[in-house]
Amino acid sequence: MLDVMDNPTHFALSRTLLQEVRMLASQFQQTFGRVPSFMEVCGSHTMALARTGIKKALEGYVRLISGPGCPVCVTDQVTIDAMISLTDGVDRIICTFGDMMRVPGSYGTLMQAKTEGKDVRVVYSPVDAVRIAEQYPDQEVIFLGIGFETTIPILAAAVKEAEEKQVHNFSMWMSTKLVEPILRQLLHDREVLLDGFLLPGHVSMVMGRKHFEFLATEYDMPAVISGFEALHMLSAIRHLLMLALKQHAIVLNDYKSVVTEQGNKQAKYWMNHYFTLCDEAWRGIGVISQSGMDFKKEYDQFNAKMKFSVSTREPRRTKCRCGEVIRGLIDPPQCALFGKACTPLNPIGPCMVSSEGSCAAYYQYMREE
Amino acid sequence: MERITLAHGDGGELAHKLITDVFVSMFRNDHYAQFDSATLTLGAHELAVTTDSFVVKPLFFPGGNIGKLAVAGTINDLAVVGAVPKVLTCGFIIEEGFPIQDLKTIVQSMAEEAKEANVTIVAGDTKVVERGSADGLYINTTGIGVVSRPLDRKICEGDSVIVSGSVGDHGVAILVARGELGLVSTVESDCTTLYPLISKALKASEHIRLMRDPTRGGLATTLVEICEDFGVTIELEEDRIPIKKEVEGACELLGFDPLYLANEGKVVMIVPKEDEQAILDVLRSQPEGKDAAVIGTVRATNKGQLLLRTPLGTTRRLYRLTGLMLPRIC
Incomplete structure (x- = not known):
């Protein structure tokens, strides 16, 4: 979009890059007899690729597969139901990122709970939830801690603040996920043929380039860390194609203005200070050992799972295929519910409602009718 | 039980449904x-x-x-x-x-x-x-x-779409002013009375087909409504839509699309191609219209779709705002 203060030279550059990408992709096709497939790991990339038109511009040239990088989408139904049923208790304020509000639980959403009079608040940072806890000392404030390595340090910052200020009525119900274990799982399962990964710029900012080296050394997989603007993404795809053509497995940092070799040491320190590795259940995949983080024992006082119990029923079964979308097995329109029974207004699965979900990206930016 | 949610008031799809199902159906008259x-x-x-x-x-x-x-x-x-x-x-x-x-x-x-x-x-x-x-x-x-001058509302193929300035300013100004985002920004609301600007534009051209002020739901929702109401297809050029850098930055950070953020001092006009320059000149001569731009063209007159051509040359269809979490903005 045109910035009123700027000139549009980078649009011209984007178009040039697009031509180069198409040319390299054709070379790949001639060499290997098929279209190259890359997985974008991050939900923000999924959205940005659709919004900027890159995904469409590359149809027939490069297959871009959305990976398991939308935090709300990969959270399994039992966890989502448990989080929503936290609203059943009295004298509680449930704080959450906006994305969770309309995520369908088996028996309702947080939005419905709010409409029915429960105190559910959208905050933009978990630290705000600590402030709310200070304002309402007679209420229990519970933050729903969902996210990847980008979010975990922010969750740690909130716990640190609550600890320092001795806010005893603040706790968090954690269901965080880590990128490395899920990538290993996907590469182990080999359900989709991949020629490389477009790695998430934000997670890499925390974890550093080196963290992803295992993709090249252990799995022989090229990967490029990318930013989120059209130019960044086209440049990263171009690099991926060059690596794939040469069958050269390395992990490139194409987002050097933000991502370093080692990542953010402070952020990593604080996440490891409060949290420890735990097994996590992933939607459509199941429990992956050591694939998330939860409170260390000594911080039980902030662990909502220790403070509160929830009653969960068997999750309602639907024909939603979010689990397959997350694993890159199908594109959203291949789900029978997509755009018909399942829309952003009436979502059946989380991928349709999250602002990083593949189904939402398709619905908003790639639907033709 | 069906209840009113905040999304019923955001000017998007649910609000549209509420108006159609409840108000229009019960207040129906000859000139609603x-x-x-x-x-x-x-x-x-x-x-x-x-x-x-x-x-x-x-x-x-x-x-x-x-x-x-x-x-x-x-x-x-x-x-x-x-x-x-x-x-x-x-x-x-x-x-x-x-x-x-x-x-x-x-x-x-x-x-x-x-x-x-x-x-x-x-x-x-x-x-x-x-x-x-x-x-x-x-x-x-x-x-x-x-x-004084009823608009004829006869939109023709080839007509130009003009917006009087940068979009999304009010939406971002309000989001930031609420202080919940931890953001500091210099973006001010564009809130202003447009009558003086519009009256000058009406003098510059006798053939302005239609005007709307893109408030709740933003530029995209307003244009979708026009496309549906008049059965016309409009193609916007993404790189011609004026958006302030700070607005774009805030949107990137928060996952909002500036095309769906409210404006309170902008007008969007559909005008004949031949009057485009005269209207632009008049708008740009006024402070509240200095960033006015032609942002799109009426393509076909029967499909009722709003399309956006990206700088990469692909087009995608734009829909009404659906279920974004926006605070009260107007």
């Missing part, structure tokens, strides 16, 4: 308000009538306050149907405990804004409700104007 204002003939005069309630939070924001917004918003709704705004009424719902000094400041800006468009505030109503029953202050304004 299809556009920003209803136009009706009383005796020898053709009048435009509109009403709007303002619940913006916070009441004071960079670039304006609820009072300025309440007057400008209603005047703008009259101006975009080609009416000369004449009189306004206003109703105040005030929460017990509200500072009288704040009320004075707000009413003062209402008076100033009305004067700007030569509009008289002729009647009003005040209600005070118990503490907790309202969030400080709500204002309703109703406006009446005389239609």
Whole structure:
């Protein structure tokens, strides 16, 4: 979009890059007899690729597969139901990122709970939830801690603040996920043929380039860390194609203005200070050992799972295929519910409602009718 | 039980459904308000009538306050149907405990804004409700104007789409002013009375087909409504839509799309290609129209779709706002 203060030279550059990408992709096709497939790991990339038109511009040239990088989408139904049923208790304020509000639980959403009079608040940072806890000392404030390595340090910052200020009525119900274990799982399962990964710029900012080296050394997989603007993404795809053509497995940092070799040491320190590795259940995949983080024992006082119990029923079964979308097995329109029974207004699965979900990206930016 | 959710009030898909299912179906009459204002003939005069309630939070924001917004918003709704705004009424719902000094400041800006468009505030109503029953202050304004130049609304293939300046400013200014984002920004609301600008544009061209002010739901939702109402297809050029750098930055950070953020001082016009330059010149000669731009073209006249051509040359279809989490913005 045109910035009123700027000139549009980078649009011209984007178009040039697009031509180069198409040319390299054709070379790949001639060499290997098929279209190259890359997985974008991050939900923000999924959205940005659709919004900027890159995904469409590359149809027939490069297959871009959305990976398991939308935090709300990969959270399994039992966890989502448990989080929503936290609203059943009295004298509680449930704080959450906006994305969770309309995520369908088996028996309702947080939005419905709010409409029915429960105190559910959208905050933009978990630290705000600590402030709310200070304002309402007679209420229990519970933050729903969902996210990847980008979010975990922010969750740690909130716990640190609550600890320092001795806010005893603040706790968090954690269901965080880590990128490395899920990538290993996907590469182990080999359900989709991949020629490389477009790695998430934000997670890499925390974890550093080196963290992803295992993709090249252990799995022989090229990967490029990318930013989120059209130019960044086209440049990263171009690099991926060059690596794939040469069958050269390395992990490139194409987002050097933000991502370093080692990542953010402070952020990593604080996440490891409060949290420890735990097994996590992933939607459509199941429990992956050591694939998330939860409170260390000594911080039980902030662990909502220790403070509160929830009653969960068997999750309602639907024909939603979010689990397959997350694993890159199908594109959203291949789900029978997509755009018909399942829309952003009436979502059946989380991928349709999250602002990083593949189904939402398709619905908003790639639907033709 | 079906209940009203906040999404019913965001100007998008659910709001549209509520209006159609509840209000239009029960208030149905021969000339219900299809556009920003209803136009009706009383005796020898053709009048435009509109009403709007303002619940913006916070009441004071960079670039304006609820009072300025309440007057400008209603005047703008009259101006975009080609009416000369004449009189306004206003109703105040005030929460017990509200500072009288704040009320004075707000009413003062209402008076100033009305004067700007030569509009008289002729009647009003005040209600005070118990503490907790309202969030400080709500204002309703109703406006009446005389239609001097009814727009013909005959949109043709090849017509140009003009927007009078950068989009999304009000939405971002309000989001930042609420202080919940931990963001600091210099973006001010574009809240302003558009009548002076619009009257100059109407002098520059006798053939402006249609005007709308893209408030809630933003530029995209407003244009989707036009496409659907008139069965025309509009193709926007993404790289020609003026958006301030700060607005784009805030949107990137928060996952909002500036095309769906509210504007309170912008007008979008559909004009014949041959009048495009004359209108642009007039708009750009005024401070509130200095960033005016042609952002798209009417493509075909039967499909009713809004399309966006990206800088990469692909097109995608734009829809109404669906279920975004936005706070109260107007």
